[in-house]
Amino acid sequence: MAYLIGGIVFVLVLVLLYQIGTVFDLIAINKGQDDLYEKSNKYNALFMLGFMVTFLVGIVWSSVAYSDTFLPESSSEHGRLIDEMFNITLFWTGIIFFITQILLFIFAFKYRMQKGSKRKALFFPENDTLEIAWTVVPAIVLLGLLVIGVKSWNKVMSPPPAGSIEMEATAYQFGWIFRYPGADGKFGKRDYKLIDGTNSIGLDLTDEAAKDDIYTSDVFLPVDVPTLVKIRARDVLHNFYLPHFRVKMDAVPGIPTRFWFKPDVTTVEMRENMKDAEFEYELACAEMCGAGHYNMRRTVTIGTMEEFEKWLSEQVTFASLIDPDKYAMAESTESEMMETEMPSDSIMVENQELTTDSLQIN
Amino acid sequence: MADTHAHGHHHEESFISKYIFSQDHKMIAKQFLITGIIWGVIGGLMSVLFRLQLGWPLEKFPILETLLGHWAEGGQIVPEFYYALVTMHGTILVFFVLTAGLSGTFANLLIPYQIGARDMASPLLNMLSFWFFFLASAIMFYSLFLPHGPAAGGWTIYPPLSALPQAIPGSGDGMTFWLIAMALFIVSSLMGGLNYVVTILNMRTKGMSMTRMPLTIWAIFFTAIIGVLSFPALLAAALLLIFDRSFGTSFYLADIFIGGEALPQVGGSPILFQHLFWFLGHPEVYIVILPAMGIVSEVLSTNARKPIFGYMAMIYSILGITFLSFIVWAHHMFMSGLNPFIGSIFMVLTIIIAVPSAVKVFNWIATIWKGNIRFTPAMLFAIGFVSTFIAGGVTGIFLGNSTIDIQLHDTYFVVAHFHIVMALSAIFGMFAGVYHWYPKLFHGRMMNSHMGYLHFFATLLTAYGVFWPMHYIGMAGVPRRYYSFENFTTFNQFDGLNAFISACAIIGFAAQFIFIANFFLSIFWGRKSKTLNPWNSNTLEWTTPLEHFHGNWPGEIPEVHRWAYDYSKPGAENDYIPQTTPLTEEELKEPAHH
Structure with missing residues (x-):
C-alpha cells in the first residue's frame, strides 16, 4: 500500500513538474521574445560553464584523493612496464581530454545566442589545413604510443627465460588447483x-612424470625467479588474475x-611497505x-628460494591423494629430493591435513 | 512503388493498418521508439537493482523480497539473480534499446523524410522488421519470468558457461529463449538494414546527390551496412551454440568436467565463439554510436546556426570507422590466450581507429566555434554527447593497448570506458534526436523545454557520477561482474565510492522519468509549434505537413538544390537556407561546398 501511494505521488510530482515547465515555457513566449530560447539560453550557457568547472575540478580533486589506490604497487618486473605505459598514455590523453573538454564548454558558453544581439554565426564550412592538422597530430601521438606499446607487449609476451620454474593452475567452479612438477621438473600427462x-585434475598416473607432481591449495613462489604459469580450466572459462603482479590470462577448457x-x-x-601485517597477495578470477x-580467492606468497623449497617439501603429491595405498609415505622431504635429483617415482611425505574443500568436485 | 502510392490523396486507413500493422515509416519509427523506451526503463531498473547490491552489499531491502520473491531471499539479491540482471541489462540496453530503439527509430523516421522519399523501398519489409523485433522483445521479456531465470552468463554469452545448464541455472531455458529472441532480433535487424541501404541508394529525390545528404543519413547508411555485414556472424555463432547445447556437437566445447561427469565433447574451441561473437560485437558498438554521431552532427549544426565543419571529412571519418570497425574485434580477446603476435596486430588497428574518431570530435568543436548557439534540450544533449564521447574515447586508447589491457581487462575501468563512450553517448544522441524531431513524430507538438533542461543537467551530472569513479575502482584492479568484494582485501576498499555510484545511479534513473513524463504528456499537452519548421532547419523533413499521412508530401516531392548546411550564409536574408531553395546567381559562380 505504501508503495502504491509512493508511486502515485511520484506520478503526480512528474505531472506537476510538467505543468511548471509549461508555465516557464509560456512565460518565455509571452514576454514577446521571438524565440523561446533567448531567456533560457543565458542560464543554460551558465550551467554549462558551471558544469565544466565542477567536472574538471572534481576530476582533479578526486584523482588526488584516490591516487593511493591507482595501480597498486607492482610486485613484478613486467608490471612496472605496464604501469609506465599506463602513465605515458595517461599523460597524453590527459592533455587531449582537458583541452577538448575546455574548448567544448567554453565555446558553448561564449558563442551562446544572446538577447538583442544581431551577431550571426560565422559561415566557416571547411578548412583543409585544420583537417590535416588534427588528423596528423593525433596520428603522430598515437604512433608514438603504439611503438612503445608494441615493444612492451613483445617484452611481456616473450618466451620465458631459461631457469624459470613452472607451476600449473587449474580453475574450476569455483576454485583453483595448483600443481608443481616435482623433482623431475616435468608435469605428468592429464586427461579430463x-x-x-x-x-581432481585427471592426472594419468601411468605416466612416470606424473607420479611426483605436487598438489597445493595456495600459491608459493620464489622471489626474483621467473615463473611460468600454465593455466587450465576444468569446466568453463576462468581467468588467472594476480592484480599486484599485473598477470591476467584466461583459463580455457x-x-x-x-x-x-x-x-x-x-x-x-x-x-613492511604497506604497513599491514596481514597483507596477502591475492589470486582472483x-x-x-x-x-x-x-x-x-587464493593467496599467493612470495618468499626466498629457501622458504619456497621448504614450503614445497611440506606439500603432498597428487599420487598420494589419488591412490594413498600405493603411493604412501616416504622418509625424504621434497627439498632434499630436489637437491639429490631422486628418481621421479620416489614417494613423498604426507604431512599436511587435506581440506575437503580443496579437493571437492563440483 | 511509393510514388504511385500516394499523390496527395488520403487513404482512409483502419485502426489496425494505421497504428498496428502500419507500413508507414513514421508510425514504424514511433513503434520502435516506444518499444525502446519501455525496454530502457526495464534495463535501467535492472541496473538499479544490481547497484543496490554493489552499493550496500550487507544491507537488506525487504522490498526486494516482496518484488522478486526467492531471487531476493531475506531482502538481498542472490548471486544467480545478480548475474541474470547484469546479463539482461547488457543484452537489453545494447540490442533492444541502443540498436533497435535508436537505429529503428531514426532510420525509419529520417531516411524517407530527409532524402525526400514517400516511404522506404519496401514498406512491407519495414513493417516486418518491427514485428520481428516485437516478437524478439516478447520472447526476451518472457524469459525474465522463467523458473530458473533468464540467461545469466553475461551479455557476451561465452560458452561453455552459456552452453551448460549445469554451469549456471540461467543457461537452461533462459539461454534457449535468449538465443531464439536474438535470432529473431537479427532477422529484424537485417530486414531493416537492407531496406535502409536500398532506400538511401535508390530513392533520393531530384537533386539529392549523395554529398548533399545530411550527415544523419550518411551515419545511418554506414550503420546499416555494418549491421548487414556483421549480424550474420552472430547468427552463425548462435546457431552453432544451439547445436552444442541441444544436439551434442562440439564447436565450442572440449575437455569439460562438470557436475561430476566428464562431457563427451572434444576438439571444440571456446575461442572460436569469441571470434564470431566479437566479429559482430565490435562493429555493434559502432552500430550503436554512428546514428548518434549523425544526429549530433545535425543538431549541433542546426542549433549553432553554422554549417557542420568539415562535411566531407565527417563522411570520410565515418567511412574510415566503418572499415576499421570490422578489423579490430580481437582487442576484446587480448587475454583469451590469443597468439601475442595477432594481439599486436589488433592493437595497431585498434589504436588507428582513434584517428577518425578524433577528427570527428575536432570537427564538432569547430562547428560550435563562433556559432550562435541556441540551447534547445536537443542541443544540450548534443554537447553532452561530445563531452562523453571524448571522456570515454580517451580511455579506449588505454584499453586498445594490449600491454595496459593486461591489467585493465575485465576490470571496472572497462565498464567505465564502454558505458561512457558507447552507452552514455548513444543515449545522449538518442535523447537529442527525440527532443529535436519530436514535432515531426507527434504532429507539430513540442516537448516541454524547461523539463528538458532539467532532464539534461540531472542526467549529465549523475551519469558522470556513476561512471567516472569506476575508472578509479578499475585502476585499483577491481574486476567487473563481481557479486561482492568482501572476500578480497585488494578489492574491498571502495565501499564509500560504490555507495556513491549507486546513489547516483538511482537518482539518474529517477531523473529519466522527467523525460518519460515529458515524452508522453507532450503527445497530448505539448505546445503546438507555430510553424512547420520550429528549429529553422534546412533539411527536407521540415517541409512536410504536420499531419501524418502515408506519402509524406501532399504534392510533388520537393527538389533539392543545395546541401543541408547553409546556415548563416553571408548575403542570405535568414540564417538558414532550406535545401529546397534554388541557388542564387552568385552562389552558382562560387565553388560548391557540396
Whole structure:
C-alpha cells in the first residue's frame, strides 16, 4: 500500500513538474521574445560553464584523493612496464581530454545566442589545413604510443627465460588447483576423462612424470625467479588474475594458456611497505564463470628460494591423494629430493591435513 | 512503388493498418521508439537493482523480497539473480534499446523524410522488421519470468558457461529463449538494414546527390551496412551454440568436467565463439554510436546556426570507422590466450581507429566555434554527447593497448570506458534526436523545454557520477561482474565510492522519468509549434505537413538544390537556407561546398 501511494505521488510530482515547465515555457513566449530560447539560453550557457568547472575540478580533486589506490604497487618486473605505459598514455590523453573538454564548454558558453544581439554565426564550412592538422597530430601521438606499446607487449609476451620454474593452475567452479612438477621438473600427462572424486585434475598416473607432481591449495613462489604459469580450466572459462603482479590470462577448457612473470617483492617486504601485517597477495578470477565467480580467492606468497623449497617439501603429491595405498609415505622431504635429483617415482611425505574443500568436485 | 502510392490523396486507413500493422515509416519509427523506451526503463531498473547490491552489499531491502520473491531471499539479491540482471541489462540496453530503439527509430523516421522519399523501398519489409523485433522483445521479456531465470552468463554469452545448464541455472531455458529472441532480433535487424541501404541508394529525390545528404543519413547508411555485414556472424555463432547445447556437437566445447561427469565433447574451441561473437560485437558498438554521431552532427549544426565543419571529412571519418570497425574485434580477446603476435596486430588497428574518431570530435568543436548557439534540450544533449564521447574515447586508447589491457581487462575501468563512450553517448544522441524531431513524430507538438533542461543537467551530472569513479575502482584492479568484494582485501576498499555510484545511479534513473513524463504528456499537452519548421532547419523533413499521412508530401516531392548546411550564409536574408531553395546567381559562380 505504501508503495502504491509512493508511486502515485511520484506520478503526480512528474505531472506537476510538467505543468511548471509549461508555465516557464509560456512565460518565455509571452514576454514577446521571438524565440523561446533567448531567456533560457543565458542560464543554460551558465550551467554549462558551471558544469565544466565542477567536472574538471572534481576530476582533479578526486584523482588526488584516490591516487593511493591507482595501480597498486607492482610486485613484478613486467608490471612496472605496464604501469609506465599506463602513465605515458595517461599523460597524453590527459592533455587531449582537458583541452577538448575546455574548448567544448567554453565555446558553448561564449558563442551562446544572446538577447538583442544581431551577431550571426560565422559561415566557416571547411578548412583543409585544420583537417590535416588534427588528423596528423593525433596520428603522430598515437604512433608514438603504439611503438612503445608494441615493444612492451613483445617484452611481456616473450618466451620465458631459461631457469624459470613452472607451476600449473587449474580453475574450476569455483576454485583453483595448483600443481608443481616435482623433482623431475616435468608435469605428468592429464586427461579430463580421468577426473573423479580423488583425481581432481585427471592426472594419468601411468605416466612416470606424473607420479611426483605436487598438489597445493595456495600459491608459493620464489622471489626474483621467473615463473611460468600454465593455466587450465576444468569446466568453463576462468581467468588467472594476480592484480599486484599485473598477470591476467584466461583459463580455457581444452586449450592450455600460459603467462610468465618475475615476482620481485616478497610478501614480507610488501607487508613492511604497506604497513599491514596481514597483507596477502591475492589470486582472483577475472572471467565471468558462474554464480561463484566472485569467490575464487587464493593467496599467493612470495618468499626466498629457501622458504619456497621448504614450503614445497611440506606439500603432498597428487599420487598420494589419488591412490594413498600405493603411493604412501616416504622418509625424504621434497627439498632434499630436489637437491639429490631422486628418481621421479620416489614417494613423498604426507604431512599436511587435506581440506575437503580443496579437493571437492563440483 | 511509393510514388504511385500516394499523390496527395488520403487513404482512409483502419485502426489496425494505421497504428498496428502500419507500413508507414513514421508510425514504424514511433513503434520502435516506444518499444525502446519501455525496454530502457526495464534495463535501467535492472541496473538499479544490481547497484543496490554493489552499493550496500550487507544491507537488506525487504522490498526486494516482496518484488522478486526467492531471487531476493531475506531482502538481498542472490548471486544467480545478480548475474541474470547484469546479463539482461547488457543484452537489453545494447540490442533492444541502443540498436533497435535508436537505429529503428531514426532510420525509419529520417531516411524517407530527409532524402525526400514517400516511404522506404519496401514498406512491407519495414513493417516486418518491427514485428520481428516485437516478437524478439516478447520472447526476451518472457524469459525474465522463467523458473530458473533468464540467461545469466553475461551479455557476451561465452560458452561453455552459456552452453551448460549445469554451469549456471540461467543457461537452461533462459539461454534457449535468449538465443531464439536474438535470432529473431537479427532477422529484424537485417530486414531493416537492407531496406535502409536500398532506400538511401535508390530513392533520393531530384537533386539529392549523395554529398548533399545530411550527415544523419550518411551515419545511418554506414550503420546499416555494418549491421548487414556483421549480424550474420552472430547468427552463425548462435546457431552453432544451439547445436552444442541441444544436439551434442562440439564447436565450442572440449575437455569439460562438470557436475561430476566428464562431457563427451572434444576438439571444440571456446575461442572460436569469441571470434564470431566479437566479429559482430565490435562493429555493434559502432552500430550503436554512428546514428548518434549523425544526429549530433545535425543538431549541433542546426542549433549553432553554422554549417557542420568539415562535411566531407565527417563522411570520410565515418567511412574510415566503418572499415576499421570490422578489423579490430580481437582487442576484446587480448587475454583469451590469443597468439601475442595477432594481439599486436589488433592493437595497431585498434589504436588507428582513434584517428577518425578524433577528427570527428575536432570537427564538432569547430562547428560550435563562433556559432550562435541556441540551447534547445536537443542541443544540450548534443554537447553532452561530445563531452562523453571524448571522456570515454580517451580511455579506449588505454584499453586498445594490449600491454595496459593486461591489467585493465575485465576490470571496472572497462565498464567505465564502454558505458561512457558507447552507452552514455548513444543515449545522449538518442535523447537529442527525440527532443529535436519530436514535432515531426507527434504532429507539430513540442516537448516541454524547461523539463528538458532539467532532464539534461540531472542526467549529465549523475551519469558522470556513476561512471567516472569506476575508472578509479578499475585502476585499483577491481574486476567487473563481481557479486561482492568482501572476500578480497585488494578489492574491498571502495565501499564509500560504490555507495556513491549507486546513489547516483538511482537518482539518474529517477531523473529519466522527467523525460518519460515529458515524452508522453507532450503527445497530448505539448505546445503546438507555430510553424512547420520550429528549429529553422534546412533539411527536407521540415517541409512536410504536420499531419501524418502515408506519402509524406501532399504534392510533388520537393527538389533539392543545395546541401543541408547553409546556415548563416553571408548575403542570405535568414540564417538558414532550406535545401529546397534554388541557388542564387552568385552562389552558382562560387565553388560548391557540396
